[in-house]
Amino acid sequence: MTNPAPVSARRDLADAPFLVAARGGTPRHTPVWFMRQAGRSLPEYRRVREGVPMLQACLTPELVSEITLQPVRRHGVDAAILFSDIVLPLYAAGIGLDIVAGTGPVVAEPVRSAADVAALPQLDQGAVAPVAEAVRLLVGELGSTPLIGFAGAPFTLASYLVEGGPSRNHERTKALMHSDPQTWHALLEKLSETTLEFLKAQLAAGVDAIQLFDSWAGALSLRDYREFVLPHSERIFAGVAEIADVPKIHFGVGTGELLGAMRTAGADVVGVDWRVPLDDAAARLRAAVPGAGEPVVQGNLDPAVLFAGWDAVEREVRRILAEGEAAGGHIFNLGHGVLPTTDPEVLTRVVELVHTTSKQR
Numbered sequence: 001m002t003n004p005a006p007v008s009a010r011r012d013l014a015d016a017p018f019l020v021a022a023r024g025g026t027p028r029h030t031p032v033w034f035m036r037q038a039g040r041s042l043p044e045y046r047r048v049r050e051g052v053p054m055l056q057a058c059l060t061p062e063l064v065s066e067i068t069l070q071p072v073r074r075h076g077v078d079a080a081i082l083f084s085d086i087v088l089p090l091y092a093a094g095i096g097l098d099i100v101a102g103t104g105p106v107v108a109e110p111v112r113s114a115a116d117v118a119a120l121p122q123l124d125q126g127a128v129a130p131v132a133e134a135v136r137l138l139v140g141e142l143g144s145t146p147l148i149g150f151a152g153a154p155f156t157l158a159s160y161l162v163e164g165g166p167s168r169n170h171e172r173t174k175a176l177m178h179s180d181p182q183t184w185h186a187l188l189e190k191l192s193e194t195t196l197e198f199l200k201a202q203l204a205a206g207v208d209a210i211q212l213f214d215s216w217a218g219a220l221s222l223r224d225y226r227e228f229v230l231p232h233s234e235r236i237f238a239g240v241a242e243i244a245d246v247p248k249i250h251f252g253v254g255t256g257e258l259l260g261a262m263r264t265a266g267a268d269v270v271g272v273d274w275r276v277p278l279d280d281a282a283a284r285l286r287a288a289v290p291g292a293g294e295p296v297v298q299g300n301l302d303p304a305v306l307f308a309g310w311d312a313v314e315r316e317v318r319r320i321l322a323e324g325e326a327a328g329g330h331i332f333n334l335g336h337g338v339l340p341t342t343d344p345e346v347l348t349r350v351v352e353l354v355h356t357t358s359k360q361r
Helices: 017-022 043-049 054-058 061-075 088-093 114-118 125-141 154-163 171-179 181-205 222-228 230-243 256-264 278-288 303-307 310-324 344-360
Strands: 097-100 104-107 147-152 209-213 248-251 269-271 296-301 329-334
Touching: 017 209, 017 329, 043 061, 054 061, 054 088, 054 097, 061 125, 061 344, 088 125, 088 154, 088 181, 104 154, 114 181, 125 147, 125 181, 147 181, 154 171, 154 181, 154 230, 171 181, 171 222, 181 209, 181 222, 181 230, 209 230, 222 230, 222 256, 230 248, 230 256, 256 269, 256 278, 269 329, 278 296, 278 310, 296 303, 296 310, 303 310, 303 344, 310 329, 310 344
Parallel strands: 147 209, 209 248, 248 269, 269 296, 296 329
Antiparallel strands: 097 104
């Protein structure tokens, strides 16, 4: 059982466009931020990260603060997102893993049995104290810009643990899920505790919203998602709601068929990748939870469009803003993360375009 985390006094940012939109209100302009906005697309990021391994960087408060602030300074985005990695809580708990350049997270001893699950260490607040310190530093530096905390969802973390690293087909993960449901649910219960503990540390330090990344959930059928994943995501969102009244965002890649179920998990905002138009996504979300109020969506410019020239970018941004009006609220974002070779100037121009266009509506 996780330990309760004290919730800090939070900044009063009630008028911040990001938070207004996330709660279904009418902001003064459509807010915009980008997944992976702090990262390899920025030369200033590459300079400060030079020679510092990823997981070490994520546990160095001053470096986390600087990297998180970089896109706010450069682009004028409406929210910062904590610089971290979805596997960080596993690493902090003592699970042997590393992030290998060109590959991603690699697990030293994959989890394949009930005994492996039972042996998994649990995360405690002390192990992520540097993350909490980074949040406190950022709260003091960000002024009126909200800070989003985040964590990886249990299914995505389980996939890394079971496969031993990134996977295209998730065959070992799905095999465990279907052949040994008891072990599968025991694994996701443990990972739910780890995820919630990680989010509690961020919330106690003062983040203004949280995003749960279920990056690989799109590999599942709706039936499997409901049976094997949804209860554990529900537990995390419920746990967050018990300790802090902050907007909760849920995002996965290729999750068009799962959007409604992802809303029922307890999310206030559902992130949509570029495969589903936002007006269609809003209709799916509305139908999934009748009477629950108008859905709020986040997204969904294809990151590759940023390479297509400004005329194409502007056309797509305007289309997405128009489609987003079908929802109860819209936070402009990409449909996935910023690609490493993206021109930062294009991102800055997108922020300006979203702000000026949405003010005119």
